[in-house]
Amino acid sequence: MVPAYVTQCPIQTGQAYTYNFTITGQRGTLLWHAHFSWLRSSLYGPIIILPKLNESYPFKKPYKEIPILFGEWFNVDPEAVIAQALQTGAGPNVSDAYTINGLPGPLYNCSAKDTYKLKVKPGKTYLLRLINAALNDELFFSIANHTLTVVEGDAVYVKPFDVDTLLISPGQTTNVLLKTKPHFPNATFFMLAGPYFSGQGTFDNSTTAGVLVYKHPSSNNHFPSLKPTLPPFNATAFVANFTMKFRSLANAKFPANVPQTVDRRFFFTVGLGTSPCPKNTTCQGPNNNTKFSASINNVSFVLPSLALLQSYFFGQSNGVFTSDFPQNPATPFNYTGAPPNNTMEHGRSSCWWLDRYSLPSGQSRGVVYALPS
Numbered sequence: 001m002v003p004a005y006v007t008q009c010p011i012q013t014g015q016a017y018t019y020n021f022t023i024t025g026q027r028g029t030l031l032w033h034a035h036f037s038w039l040r041s042s043l044y045g046p047i048i049i050l051p052k053l054n055e056s057y058p059f060k061k062p063y064k065e066i067p068i069l070f071g072e073w074f075n076v077d078p079e080a081v082i083a084q085a086l087q088t089g090a091g092p093n094v095s096d097a098y099t100i101n102g103l104p105g106p107l108y109n110c111s112a113k114d115t116y117k118l119k120v121k122p123g124k125t126y127l128l129r130l131i132n133a134a135l136n137d138e139l140f141f142s143i144a145n146h147t148l149t150v151v152e153g154d155a156v157y158v159k160p161f162d163v164d165t166l167l168i169s170p171g172q173t174t175n176v177l178l179k180t181k182p183h184f185p186n187a188t189f190f191m192l193a194g195p196y197f198s199g200q201g202t203f204d205n206s207t208t209a210g211v212l213v214y215k216h217p218s219s220n221n222h223f224p225s226l227k228p229t230l231p232p233f234n235a236t237a238f239v240a241n242f243t244m245k246f247r248s249l250a251n252a253k254f255p256a257n258v259p260q261t262v263d264r265r266f267f268f269t270v271g272l273g274t275s276p277c278p279k280n281t282t283c284q285g286p287n288n289n290t291k292f293s294a295s296i297n298n299v300s301f302v303l304p305s306l307a308l309l310q311s312y313f314f315g316q317s318n319g320v321f322t323s324d325f326p327q328n329p330a331t332p333f334n335y336t337g338a339p340p341n342n343t344m345e346h347g348r349s350s351c352w353w354l355d356r357y358s359l360p361s362g363q364s365r366g367v368v369y370a371l372p373s
């Protein structure tokens with residue numbers, strides 16, 4: 001849902017919290033995960049909202065539906081990893097493996113027995129509900145010798161398009177149709193997921209593998225395994241080409257109701273910058289006196305000790321956050337990543353009071369919070 005200290009205070013050890021919410025006009029694949037420190041690395045799962053009874057998909061009903069969750073695995077306590085990074089200002093240590101439905105697969109040392117097997121029958125169409133529950137990494141995904149038809153992104157139907165390899169970002173979901181071969185093939189097929197990374201610094205450049213296995217009538221078979229080729233980790237042109245393919249269905253039943261008039265324009269730049277090291281300490285950011293920090297319009301987020309929206313709701317926002325969030329980046333620079341850029345940040349819990357600006361009548365008072373994750 002949303003991080004601890006934003007909508008609510010963290011759920012204490014041993015305690016339970018029941019979310020009660022109504023789903024209106026929404027369906028598709030979403031995910032849930034823990035949102036305190038880096039606990040989301042190991043505590044996550046799918047949320048699958050089916051179409052209403054008697055309503056169908058805008059494509060032929062699949063033979064079976066299978067959730068596929070990508071994860072990111074640390075051999076150490078992930079809370080210690082992010083705590084150390086926040087303290088030193090250096091980039092966090094990278095993960096040790098990626099996983100498919102919790103299993104790293106045979107490309108890592110000693111993990112061959114922990115391989116996800118997707119067992120299928122020939123001549124069928126499967127709906128794979130892909131979910132990227134990794135913390136930080138965009139992942140390429142491909143199944144050897146099989147084409148995937150993308151039909152949904154982030155719980156919104158899209159005009160179907162075919163790919164051999166797709167990209168999925170952390171927190172995102174993509175539904176794809178997998179048509180199996182018409183006859184039993186004399187092979188098994190690797191499904192691989194590996195990172196896309198175009199920045200500077202270190203990242204987990206490893207690949208997780210699962211296997212697509214056709215349930216063969218004769219059980220004493222040992223078939224060769226075919227492997228797909230993923231794009232290089234920095235294949236930005238591939239990524240741009242892939243993301244260009246998303247189009248809404250925009251038909252009578254699933255219209256693209258985009259607001260046609262704009263009342264206010266905001267300009268957000270989201271980036272990774274630096275903030276000053278606390279006095280009389282040394283840090284391990286790009287130099288000794290700075291820390292890396294994520295930002296929006298040069299404002300980084302500092303966790304308050306009271307939940308932001310909770311304190312807003314109860315009218316106790318004094319001192320919890322400021323209300324001067326900039327509507328534009330402080331100093332314009334080349335936002336495409338080409339230097340020189342403007343990376344110095346102020347750390348604060350900052351919000352807009354939307355009613356500080358003239359809202360069209362009838363709209364309710366709201367609050368916007370800035371939250372680099």
Ligand SMILES: [Cu+2]
Binds near residue numbers: 001
């Ligand atoms: Cu989240």
